[in-house]
Amino acid sequence: MPALQEADVERVRALISAVPAGRVTTYGDVARAAGLGNARLVGWILRTDGADVPWHRVVRADGTLAPHLVQEQARRLRAEGVAVAADRVRLPQHRHAFPA
DNA sequence: GAGCTGACACGGC
DNA sequence: CGCCGTGCCAGCT
Structure with a gap:
């Protein structure tokens, strides 16, 4: 099976757009929900086609x-009420769960 | 065509 | 808690 298709990109963009303000999700979660299986692709998609989605709500698994994003991302998250300390957010508190 | 890089994850140490 | 190596896929030298 081809690894990545146009539909996959749209799915990822849709999933991220579905994350409500004040909550965050992880690259791994998005990858899994989109059926990619590779979290790295999520990062690649955001880099190329993620300018118009709430990319700042996507953080690492930890x-x-x-x-290179910590500045802008932390700023935007705090603006939404997400506590960011030492380049990291508290996942247990703000993590958004995607439907399986 | 080979090799390196990257908005990652995870298991070892 | 942090550093390292390995697996993963796509894009660029």
Whole structure:
């Protein structure tokens, strides 16, 4: 099976757009919900086609933020009421669960 | 065509 | 808690 298709990209974008403000999700969760199986692809999609989606609500599996985004991402999250300390968010509190 | 890089995850140490 | 190596897929030298 081909790894990535146009439909997959749209699915990922839709999933991320479905995350409500004040909550966050992880790359792994999005990948799993979209049926990708590879969290890295989620990052790739956001890098290329994620300018118009709430990408700041997507964090790593341990709650940390990527180095080049931490500034902007932390700023946007705090604006939504998400506590960000030491480049990391508290997943247990803000994590958004996708329907299986 | 080979190799490196990256908005990642996970198991070891 | 942190650092490292490995697996993963796509894009660029």
